[in-house]
Amino acid sequence: GDSVTQMEGPVTLSEEAFLTINCTYTATGYPSLFWYVQYPGEGLQLLLKATKADDKGSNKGFEATYRKETTSFHLEKGSVQVSDSAVYFCALNRNQAGTALIFGKGTTLSVSS
Amino acid sequence: DGGITQSPKYLFRKEGQNVTLSCEQNLNHDAMYWYRQDPGQGLRLIYYSQIVNDFQKGDIAEGYSVSREKKESFPLTVTSAQKNPTAFYLCASSILQGRGTEAFFGQGTRLTVV
Numbered sequence: 520g521d522s523v524t525q526m527e528g529p530v531t532l533s534e535e536a537f538l539t540i541n542c543t544y545t546a547t548g549y550p551s552l553f554w555y556v557q558y559p560g561e562g563l564q565l566l567l568k569a570t571k572a573d574d575k576g577s578n579k580g581f582e583a584t585y586r587k588e589t590t591s592f593h594l595e596k597g598s599v600q601v602s603d604s605a606v607y608f609c610a611l612n613r614n615q616a617g618t619a620l621i622f623g624k625g626t627t628l629s630v631s632s
Numbered sequence: 633d634g635g636i637t638q639s640p641k642y643l644f645r646k647e648g649q650n651v652t653l654s655c656e657q658n659l660n661h662d663a664m665y666w667y668r669q670d671p672g673q674g675l676r677l678i679y680y681s682q683i684v685n686d687f688q689k690g691d692i693a694e695g696y697s698v699s700r701e702k703k704e705s706f707p708l709t710v711t712s713a714q715k716n717p718t719a720f721y722l723c724a725s726s727i728l729q730g731r732g733t734e735a736f737f738g739q740g741t742r743l744t745v746v
Binding site: 553561562564565570613614620622623625 | 636638665667672673674675677680682690722724728729730731732733734735736737738739740
């Protein structure tokens, strides 16, 4: 079945460091891909998305490019801040009625000053 | 403001009791979902619904029940048959699935068995 695999955390960085969180997927057809962020004790918020191959999603300095050839959607940010500390989830949507988002297990990011 | 409201934020249940978690949305979304979140497990789908009076089991439906009597509401009941109910429960909604359809999430309910 369809699935999403994320790098295991926690990821610990100093402020202003470069961030990469790897995400790969397995799916039939051409899914849409998402990154969600969860701050402590809260629900999930959409961070960015891409709906077709080679699309780049971006928001708040975060970017991810939909790579069909490597079935990947890695999250990057050039300079992280303490306020970016959160759990990040990669997810896919098969774009079919009657389906739900499929999530990876999440990656915890901790940024220190 | 449009959004999804889950209540209560914290819930304590004694062993053998059923409890119901509330989820209400005013986004006029047709589809609603319940996910369970455990540390290191990500989000796992419990139930989802695309239309009033209809719903489908997700990956971990055993020990849970839902109803969808109104478009705005999708309550989840955790029954005494659920062997390990302590978890963080998230409700979400979306338009009916299409390319790029995103889900909007509530703030979650943390359920603890005491």
